[in-house]
Amino acid sequence: MSISISIESYCQYQERCHKEVRNKLYELGCNREEVECYLAEMIGRDLVNEERYARAVARGKFRMMEWGRNKIVYKLRGSQVSEYCIKKALTEIDPEEYMETLIKLASKKYNSLSGKKEVRKARTYTFLYSKGFEADLINDVLKEIANAAER
Helix, strand or coil: CCHHHHHHHHHHHCCCCHHHHHHHHHHCCCCHHHHHHHHHHHHHCCCCCHHHHHHHHHHHHHHCCCCCHHHHHHHHHHCCCCHHHHHHHHCCCCHHHHHHHHHHHHHHHHHHCCCCHHHHHHHHHHHHHHCCCCHHHHHHHHHHHHHHHHC
């Protein structure tokens, strides 16, 4: 199978960023000049589009993995996606749905823990922060949940 057909199939299978396509071409044994040529061809044929890739990643990681914005941005930066595309990608996340997800995750985690209120809040905070949610939003939600649990 030729490199051209292989890389075309690779790009058609799912959205890819430039970094992934470059790495795949190097795996297939291409030199630097060939890599740039094939990549330009894939971009020209709209098989590789970083904005589309970034939007797909943001939607998928938020809806399927319930990641927060910070973790999504970290993932996209790791894929060497431009800041412009990252900003565009974050517009895919509905602010209301984002808060609903944060509240749902916080409530579930907080209520699954036992012990003192401070320990439960700290563990819930750590969990949510590791999911990529913003510290100020986590603190606001945790105050509400802890107060509601006291009632």
